[in-house]
Amino acid sequence: MGPGLITGAADDDPSGIGTYSQVGAAFGFGLLWSTLVALPLAIAVQEATARLGLLSGSGLASLIKREMPRWVLYASLALVTVANTFNIGADLGSMAAATQMLIPLPVIALVVIFGLFMMTLEIVVPYHKYSKVLRWLCISLLSYIAVMFIVDVNWGDVAKAVLVPEFSFTKATLAALIALFGTTISPYLFFWQTSEEVEELQDHGMTSGDGDGVDKHLRAMRGDVVAGMSSGVLVMFAIMVTSAATLGKAGITTVSTAEEAASALEPLAGSAAKLLFTLGIVGTGLLTVPVLAGSTSYAIAETFGWREGLGLKMTQAKAFYMVILLLSRRRHLLGHHVSGRVSRWLVAAAATVSALLPVLYLVA
Numbered sequence: 113m114g115p116g117l118i119t120g121a122a123d124d125d126p127s128g129i130g131t132y133s134q135v136g137a138a139f140g141f142g143l144l145w146s147t148l149v150a151l152p153l154a155i156a157v158q159e160a161t162a163r164l165g166l167l168s169g170s171g172l173a174s175l176i177k178r179e180m181p182r183w184v185l186y187a188s189l190a191l192v193t194v195a196n197t198f199n200i201g202a203d204l205g206s207m208a209a210a211t212q213m214l215i216p217l218p219v220i221a222l223v224v225i226f227g228l229f230m231m232t233l234e235i236v237v238p239y240h241k242y243s244k245v246l247r248w249l250c251i252s253l254l255s256y257i258a259v260m261f262i263v264d265v266n267w268g269d270v271a272k273a274v275l276v277p278e279f280s281f282t283k284a285t286l287a288a289l290i291a292l293f294g295t296t297i298s299p300y301l302f303f304w305q306t307s308e309e310v311e312e313l314q315d316h317g318m319t320s321g322d323g324d325g326v327d328k329h330l331r332a333m334r335g336d337v338v339a340g341m342s343s344g345v346l347v348m349f350a351i352m353v354t355s356a357a358t359l360g361k362a363g364i365t366t367v368s369t370a371e372e373a374a375s376a377l378e379p380l381a382g383s384a385a386k387l388l389f390t391l392g393i394v395g396t397g398l399l400t401v402p403v404l405a406g407s408t409s410y411a412i413a414e415t416f417g418w419r420e421g422l423g424l425k426m427t428q429a430k431a432f433y434m435v436i437l438l439l440s441r442r443r444h445l446l447g448h449h450v451s452g453r454v455s456r457w458l459v460a461a462a463a464t465v466s467a468l469l470p471v472l473y474l475v476a
Contacts, residue, residue, distance in 0.1 A: 129393055130206065130372075131291045132348050136355030138365040141273035143288060144356075147349045148274060150296045153465070154341045156458030160440040160451055161302045162333050165309030167326070167446045172306040173414035175439055184435065189415050196300050196408045200401055207397035210390045213375060230401055252395020253347045255388040260350040262385050265357045286473040293465060296348060302436065304407040307414075309333065330449065354389075437463065 135143055164175060176185045208222035215222075237245070279285065359365070375386070437459045440451040451459070 129351060129396060131295045132351035133355045133359070135288045135292060136352035137359035138284070139288060140356045140360045141269050141353070142278045143292065144270065144273040144349065144352060145277040146289060146292050147345050150293055151342065151345045152458055153462040154297045154345065155338055156455055157297055157436060157462050158301065158305055158341055159334055159337045160436050160455060160459055161305040162309050162337055163330070163446065163449065164436070164439055165306030166313070166329060166333055167449055169310060169313060171310055171410050171414045172303045173411040175306070175445070176435060177415060179439060179442065180435065185415060188435070189411050192299055192303060192411050193408050196404045200404050203397045203401050203404070207394050210393040213390060226397070230398065234402055234405065249395055249399040250343070252392055252399070253343065255392035255395070256347050256350040256354070259385045259388050260354045262388070263354055263357050265353060270353060283473060286469055290469045290473060293469070296345065297462060300404055300407040303411050304403050307407070307410040326449070
């Protein structure tokens with residue numbers, strides 16, 4: 113297994129399925145401890161971006177446009193747009209390849225079908241209804257957890273790997289960590305989260321969450337963020353455990369895509385595991401692609417003033433962390449709800465990890 117396979121999986125797989133499968137297959141249970149580290153960092157960053165949207169009534173691109181130099185705005189827009197575009201293509205390809213294992217149609221035909229289907233839904237269905245569809249699609253993530261309990265797992269080894277970290281200062285390990293953290297804490301989610309809060313406010317006829325009942329709005333937002341990021345990290349954990357207990361145990365360490373992982377599962381864990389894993393790939397793609405497209409649309413519209421008031425991995429994400437850290441400390445935006453000490457430390461830790469891991473990878 114070369115580190116290029118891992119970093120490549122991270123760059124082309126915003127849903128993380130291929131990345132997590134590759135890491136689990138190649139490293140066994142050895143990097144499961146990273147899920148405990150990633151969870152609080154992910155929650156802190158998403159909570160800060162959600163608080164910015166809720167209390168300011170503006171999306172992230174609008175806030176960067178208002179508060180930062182123009183070059184920061186255009187650099188952020190370029191990074192998120194290019195990365196999201198490539199990631200949408202990669203996700204559509206994974207969905208098509210996984211579906212082809214069940215339905216014998218050409219991959220390109222399936223890509224077109226999925227693309228047109230999701231584009232039509234986003235254009236025709238009103239947002240407040242479409243967002244409910246996206247939430248229901250989250251149920252598809254349960255398939256990965258179900259697979260984890262179908263396969264034969266040594267839970268004693270899993271507990272040890274989670275609680276007693278293993279780390280070797282090698283390029284492969286560092287590349288795996290870059291892929292894991294970069295896929296779990298992705299900048300496209302930052303733009304989506306702030307604009308999602310604004311959409312929720314508008315649905316309730318509000319311009320911002322400040323004023324009467326602000327504490328209630330903040331509690332509800334934090335509950336959503338904690339639940340959402342916890343479920344995401346749980347799925348990451350399930351895919352890594354499943355891949356380690358099946359593919360890794362069988363000596364298969366070069367799985368680099370989600371559909372390869374699904375295909376390899378059948379002889380090792382049975383057709384039920386393969387079917388559930390494949391359904392998870394399609395369901396996650398149906399969930400991820402609209403979010404990628406939506407976050408890009410938000411960023412472009414806010415940058416050019418088309419809608420006022422409304423991928424990328426570790427090496428690109430560190431700049432976004434610093435922007436969020438700076439914005440979340442500005443009292444004229446958030447009043448007395450600026451980031452507290454714990455939030456600042458965790459967001460700063462995320463920025464440090466995102467900056468330090470690539471440096472260590474080059475040094476190793």
